[in-house]
Amino acid sequence: xxxxxxxxxxxxxxxxxxxxxxxxxxxxxxxxxxxxxxxxxxxxxxxx
Amino acid sequence: xxxxxxxxxxxxxxxxxxxxxxxxxxxxxxxxxxxxxxxxxxxxxxxxxxxxxxxxxxxxxxxxxxxxxxxxxxxxxxxxxxxxxxxxxxxxxxxxxxxxxxxxxxxxxxxxxxxxxxxxxxxxxxxxxxxxxxxxxxxxxxxxxxxxxxxxxxxxxxxxxxxxxxxxxxxxxxxxxxxxxxxxxxxxxxxxxxxxxxxxxxxxxxxxxxxxxxxxxxxxxxxxxxxxxxxxxxxxxxxxxxxxxxxxxxxxxxxxxxxxxxxxxxxxxxxxxxxxxxxxxxxxxxxxxxxxxxxxxxxxxxxxxxxxxxxxxxxxxxxxxxxxxxxxxxxxxxxxxxxxxxxxxxxxxxxxxxxxxxxxxxxxxxxxxxxxxxxxxxxxxxxxxxxxxxxxxxxxxxxxxxxxxxxxxxxxxxxxxxxxxxxxxxxxxxxxxxxxxxxxxxxxxxxxxxxxxxxxxxxxxxxx
Numbered sequence: 472x473x474x475x476x477x478x479x480x481x482x483x484x485x486x487x488x489x490x491x492x493x494x495x496x497x498x499x500x501x502x503x504x505x506x507x508x509x510x511x512x513x514x515x516x517x518x519x
Numbered sequence: 520x521x522x523x524x525x526x527x528x529x530x531x532x533x534x535x536x537x538x539x540x541x542x543x544x545x546x547x548x549x550x551x552x553x554x555x556x557x558x559x560x561x562x563x564x565x566x567x568x569x570x571x572x573x574x575x576x577x578x579x580x581x582x583x584x585x586x587x588x589x590x591x592x593x594x595x596x597x598x599x600x601x602x603x604x605x606x607x608x609x610x611x612x613x614x615x616x617x618x619x620x621x622x623x624x625x626x627x628x629x630x631x632x633x634x635x636x637x638x639x640x641x642x643x644x645x646x647x648x649x650x651x652x653x654x655x656x657x658x659x660x661x662x663x664x665x666x667x668x669x670x671x672x673x674x675x676x677x678x679x680x681x682x683x684x685x686x687x688x689x690x691x692x693x694x695x696x697x698x699x700x701x702x703x704x705x706x707x708x709x710x711x712x713x714x715x716x717x718x719x720x721x722x723x724x725x726x727x728x729x730x731x732x733x734x735x736x737x738x739x740x741x742x743x744x745x746x747x748x749x750x751x752x753x754x755x756x757x758x759x760x761x762x763x764x765x766x767x768x769x770x771x772x773x774x775x776x777x778x779x780x781x782x783x784x785x786x787x788x789x790x791x792x793x794x795x796x797x798x799x800x801x802x803x804x805x806x807x808x809x810x811x812x813x814x815x816x817x818x819x820x821x822x823x824x825x826x827x828x829x830x831x832x833x834x835x836x837x838x839x840x841x842x843x844x845x846x847x848x849x850x851x852x853x854x855x856x857x858x859x860x861x862x863x864x865x866x867x868x869x870x871x872x873x874x875x876x877x878x879x880x881x882x883x884x885x886x887x888x889x890x891x892x893x894x895x896x897x898x899x900x901x902x903x904x905x906x907x908x909x910x911x912x913x914x915x916x917x918x919x920x921x922x923x924x925x926x927x928x929x930x931x932x933x934x935x936x937x938x939x940x941x942x943x944x945x946x947x948x949x950x951x952x953x954x955x956x957x958x959x960x961x962x963x964x965x966x967x968x969x970x971x972x973x974x975x976x977x978x979x980x981x982x983x
Contacts, residue, residue, distance in 0.1 A: 484647040486603040502583040508523040
């Protein structure tokens with residue numbers, strides 16, 4: 472049987488207009504290409 | 520594909536042709552991102568929105584600059600009711616690639632319909648309020664809010680799921696199923712909806728097993744109408760009306776109805792219409808009568824004005840005539856000139872006769888007045904005596920008409936000459952001109968109360 476309290480915790484509020492700006496800025500997180508680029512850049516530095 | 524290090528367009532090799540950087544891992548990440556995008560697109564095409572969102576998020580995790588993946592993710596968010604989330608993704612997409620990006624047209628389309636966007640964002644706020652109420656245990660408030668939200672936007676997946684969950688908690692399984700089916704129409708593989716439906720089926724089967732195992736007589740399974748009423752249910756009263764089975768009765772009823780309708784028109788509507796027409800006619804007559812009466816009044820007024828103007832014109836003409844001669848010369852001046860000529864010709868009586876009818880104040884110039892006064896001073900007394908003597912002589916001879924002419928002029932020239940007045944009156948009496956005779960007797964009564972003729976004058980005035 473569904474545990475209502477547990478289920479309802481899974482629901483998250485929808486993004487509102489007032490919070491849209493923060494959400495846009497916070498989404499500028501590094502992806503894998505960023506990470507790969509950083510790793511390779513660090514490796515080049517250590518080799519040189 | 521461009522080099523992550525220098526931005527140069529990459530070829531088929533594993534190194535950048537310009538900067539020489541190793542791009543093999545980078546290329547693998549981009550390929551993976553594209554592969555997840557393709558998977559997300561396939562899922563979206565079969566309306567597996569939840570699966571598509573997962574794939575597209577993974578795609579963006581590999582390569583956040585995958586514009587197609589981001590735009591598709593935003594579109595799916597929009598379809599699921601998360602419009603602000605969608606707008607955020609499109610804004611990021613547009614920021615990454617400002618030119619030739621379909622995200623721009625989506626943003627423009629949303630901005631062009633502000634009213635709808637406002638309504639949608641209000642709907643999202645209501646969902647958040649409902650979610651907070653549900654978490655606080657205020658199920659009734661949450662259900663009311665969610666009903667509003669889902670009525671306005673049935674494709675709002677999260678709202679439908681939450682409402683279904685609340686219905687399940689309230690053991691309103693029929694309503695919960697309806698919400699879940701709505702979700703699955705939009706998102707065929709929604710994980711939550713599938714799981715809730717499975718739970719729902721399990722509960723219903725266990726419920727039916729309980730009913731079968733019971734010793735009590737079996738009742739028909741209650742449908743949704745047998746459940747307790749809430750605010751949204753409408754009670755339809757049972758009608759006792761039955762359609763007549765005989766066709767002839769129906770025709771008779773129709774004919775009777777038509778007759779009643781015709782009678783109503785004849786007795787109620789037609790008289791009212793005629794009455795309205797009569798009233799309009801009377802009103803028109805009244806208006807025309809009023810206009811006619813106003814016209815007559817105006818005509819009378821204009822006629823009166825015309826009469827006044829005509830009378831004024833006649834008076835002015837008369838005045839002009841009294842001043843000017845027939846030939847247009849000044850009559851008064853002519854008389855003065857004639858008097859002057861007679862005076863020069865040593866004819867004082869003739870000169871005085873010219874002056875006798877002149878009103879000295881009406882003379883147009885001071886020179887004329889001066890001339891008048893000079894001639895009058897020199898001739899009046901002499902002329903008065905001469906005319907009196909002539910007049911009296913004629914009176915004595917019985918020539919009353921000639922006597923009257925001289926005697927009246929003599930009295931006009933010398934108003935102290937009571938004898939002239941007396942014999943003028945006597946001559947008029949002889950001529951049987953009572954009014955003129957009375958006028959001269961009245962002069963005696965008024966101006967000469969001590970004269971010897973007073974008793975005769977008084978007697979004549981009083982007796983005539």
